[in-house]
Amino acid sequence: MYSINFGKSGIKVPAVAVGCMRISDMSEKEVSAFIDTALSLGANFFDHADIYGGGRSETVFGKAMSSSLRDGIIIQTKCGIRRGFFDFSYEHIINSVDGSLKRLGTEYIDVLLLHRPDALMEPDEVARAFEYLKTSGKVRHFGVSNQNPYQMQLLQNSLTVPICANQLQFSAMHTPMIQFGINVNMQNESGINRDGGVLDFCRLNRITVQAWSPMQYGYFEGCFVDNEKFPELNETLLKIGDKYGVSKSAIAIAWILRHPAKIQAVTGTTNLARLADSLKASEIMLSREEWYEIYCAAGNVLP
Numbered sequence: 643m644y645s646i647n648f649g650k651s652g653i654k655v656p657a658v659a660v661g662c663m664r665i666s667d668m669s670e671k672e673v674s675a676f677i678d679t680a681l682s683l684g685a686n687f688f689d690h691a692d693i694y695g696g697g698r699s700e701t702v703f704g705k706a707m708s709s710s711l712r713d714g715i716i717i718q719t720k721c722g723i724r725r726g727f728f729d730f731s732y733e734h735i736i737n738s739v740d741g742s743l744k745r746l747g748t749e750y751i752d753v754l755l756l757h758r759p760d761a762l763m764e765p766d767e768v769a770r771a772f773e774y775l776k777t778s779g780k781v782r783h784f785g786v787s788n789q790n791p792y793q794m795q796l797l798q799n800s801l802t803v804p805i806c807a808n809q810l811q812f813s814a815m816h817t818p819m820i821q822f823g824i825n826v827n828m829q830n831e832s833g834i835n836r837d838g839g840v841l842d843f844c845r846l847n848r849i850t851v852q853a854w855s856p857m858q859y860g861y862f863e864g865c866f867v868d869n870e871k872f873p874e875l876n877e878t879l880l881k882i883g884d885k886y887g888v889s890k891s892a893i894a895i896a897w898i899l900r901h902p903a904k905i906q907a908v909t910g911t912t913n914l915a916r917l918a919d920s921l922k923a924s925e926i927m928l929s930r931e932e933w934y935e936i937y938c939a940a941g942n943v944l945p
């Protein structure tokens with residue numbers, strides 16, 4: 643597993659992170675095997691959120707992670723989504739982190755992300771919360787998720803710590819942040835800039851883009867790998883996978899990693915074989931032609 647710089651944090655992180663959104667119903671023993679499998683393949687970065695499984699994902703992870711492993715593990719979690727609204731208030735951020743620390747059974751969180759934009763965000767209030775969390779040693783690095791460039795800039799203007807990461811939906815089947823850059827000034831659906839140019843903004847400002855749902859199409863509509871709705875994409879993933887001796891899932895993740903923005907892919911599988919398989923993606927460097935072939939097989943048209 644190769645490493646990438648994590649924004650301006652000064653730390654290095656594995657190119658593939660392990661998502662923990664779906665582990666809430668696993669047993670402690672199963673999560674322990676899940677952690678061991680990831681670590682044995684060099685994936686020591688685990689992505690959580692206070693709301694995953696209503697807190698159960700963090701709880702079972704905290705119980706399964708032996709304390710001797712803690713220093714070798716990078717734990718990222720998120721806050722800001724509440725039942726029916728978004729909340730970047732000082733009180734909620736601090737309370738959420740305290741809850742995550744307790745559930746995870748740890749004294750510090752490596753990375754805290756603001757989960758989804760809160761329309762009522764007060765940047766100075768968030769800055770005050772981040773400063774407290776940093777100086778108290780509860781959180782080491784900070785980032786956002788699902789934010790556009792102006793939202794990040796507005797927040798960064800008040801912060802004394804850098805925004806290190808922005809976690810966004812991105813996969814071969816979810817490419818708006820690529821499409822509009824290929825279709826500049828075209829009067830078609832693909833030419834619509836939906837995110838304010840977030841990918842280039844993150845590259846310009848050394849903010850690591852993390853790709854969530856690397857296997858899903860739509861908004862959690864299902865996995866596109868082995869899905870008969872996407873025959874051309876699956877044929878292409880299979881053909882390229884055969885060439886490199888890896889699965890279609892590994893190629894789908896290698897497609898994300900191939901982008902020069904040095905995107906960190908966040909896996910979502912809870913299946914150990916599929917996890918091991920997906921982590922092999924970091925060994926594959928797709929050619930430019932293969933990358934475009936997959937992009938087009940997913941239904942995109944080049945101008």
Ligand SMILES: NC(=O)c1ccc[n+]([C@@H]2O[C@H](COP(=O)([O-])OP(=O)(O)OC[C@H]3O[C@@H](n4cnc5c(N)ncnc54)[C@H](OP(=O)(O)O)[C@@H]3O)[C@@H](O)[C@H]2O)c1
Pocket residue numbers: 660661662663664689690757787788809810853854855856857858864865867868891908909910911912913916
């Ligand atoms: N920031 C945000 O707003 C946000 C939103 C969503 C997710 N996330 C993060 O991103 C992570 C990944 O998202 P995700 O869970 O939607 O990821 P995903 O990898 O796109 O989807 C994983 C799901 O697809 C299933 N699947 C079926 N066949 C598969 C195959 N061949 N390979 C891989 N998975 C297959 C998995 O089932 P099995 O478990 O049986 O393999 C699992 O249910 C989450 O865990 C979370 O940490 C962040």
